[in-house]
Amino acid sequence: NAGVMQNPRHLVRRRGQEARLRCSPMKGHSHVYWYRQLPEEGLKFMVYLQKENIIDESGMPKERFSAEFPKEGPSILRIQQVVRGDSAAYFCASSPPGNTGRETQYFGPGTRLLVL
Amino acid sequence: AQKITQTQPGMFVQEKEAVTLDCTYDTSDPSYGLFWYKQPSSGEMIFLIYQGSYDQQNATEGRYSLNFQKARKSANLVISASQLGDSAMYFCAMRLNRDDKIIFGKGTRLHILP
Numbered sequence: 001n002a003g004v005m006q007n008p009r010h011l012v013r014r015r016g017q018e019a020r021l022r023c024s025p026m027k028g029h030s031h032v033y034w035y036r037q038l039p040e041e042g043l044k045f046m047v048y049l050q051k052e053n054i055i056d057e058s059g060m061p062k063e064r065f066s067a068e069f070p071k072e073g074p075s076i077l078r079i080q081q082v083v084r085g086d087s088a089a090y091f092c093a094s095s096p097p098g099n100t101g102r103e104t105q106y107f108g109p110g111t112r113l114l115v116l
Numbered sequence: 117a118q119k120i121t122q123t124q125p126g127m128f129v130q131e132k133e134a135v136t137l138d139c140t141y142d143t144s145d146p147s148y149g150l151f152w153y154k155q156p157s158s159g160e161m162i163f164l165i166y167q168g169s170y171d172q173q174n175a176t177e178g179r180y181s182l183n184f185q186k187a188r189k190s191a192n193l194v195i196s197a198s199q200l201g202d203s204a205m206y207f208c209a210m211r212l213n214r215d216d217k218i219i220f221g222k223g224t225r226l227h228i229l230p
Contacts, residue, residue, distance in 0.1 A: 033216070042120075042207055042220030043161070056216050091161060093218075104151070105211075105218060107161035 002027065004094050004108035005074075012114045013082050021077040021111045025094030032075045033105055034067055037089040049075060082115045089113075118143045120208050120221035128227045129198055136183070137193040137224050139208030147213035150191040152182065155205040155223070164206075167191060169213075203228045 005024040013019050025032050030050055035043040048056040049069035060067070064082075069075040079086055089112050093105035119142040129135045141150065152164040167175040167182045175182045183192040195202055208221045 031216075033218075035218075035220075040222075042209075042222050043218075045217035045219070048216040059217065089159065093161075104163055104166055106163060107153070109158075109160045112159070 004029075004092055004106055006090075006092050006108035006111050008111060009109060010112045010114070012116065014116050015083055016081050019079040019082050019086070019113055019115075021079075021090050021092075021113070023075040023077070023092030023094075023108055025075070025092075026106055028096055029094035029106075030097045031095045031103075032069050033093040033095070034075075034077050035091045035093065035107075037091060037110070039088075043091060046077075079113075082113075084115050087113055087115045118145075118148075118210055118212065118219050120210055120219055122208055122221035122224050124224045125222075126225045126227070128229055130229050131200060132197055135195040135198050135202070135226065137195075137206050137208070137226065139191045139193065139221060141189050141191060141208070141210050143189075143210065143212065145212050145214070149211050149213065150182065150184070151209040151211070151218065152180070152191075152193045153207045153209060153220075154202075155207065157204070161207075165193070198228050200228050200230060202226060 032049045034046040037043045045059040047067045064080045066078045089110045091110045092108045095103040095105045121140045148169045150167045154162045165177045165180045179196045181194045205223045207223045209218045211218045
């Protein structure tokens, strides 16, 4: 049973370009979460999605960032017009369906974004 | 607002000794879960252990155990018989049962010495 897959693992962009980060959840998981980790910091929640729905985007910056989880295919985190401050590790996590609160989120390997 | 505090930025421990990583949390919500994750130098986040706020017993997973003291709002991770491969960053985290996001502490960097 493959874990959470993220690609690319490393991404270099120049200021002003777009970054697209992909995440395929674990088999059987329908909940996807995106987190951002700045250097020497813990992870910070960005957005929670289920298939075709954004459930909670309270951690997403208001501009330039968007996320989707289409009916088919991976979840995408999109950053438009990247700036140096967007350089970070972006982690995707998935969890199985359910709402008890005990569902563990399993993380992918992360995408390291470097903006030059 | 919920908060996780890890007061030890770094620790050095001799191999084979037991290690306790401190974690305190702050919430007024009675229903929550506590997590520990390990992040080795390769960068991935590895789930280690979970404790629910209503669980009567402390969680254990192999060499990992969670010392849950609800009244003190502490959730320390204990690693028994430490190994060189335990060297990593360790994050304590919390999630309210009614919520979806996990809130992370700043982490403790553990170094196991041979």
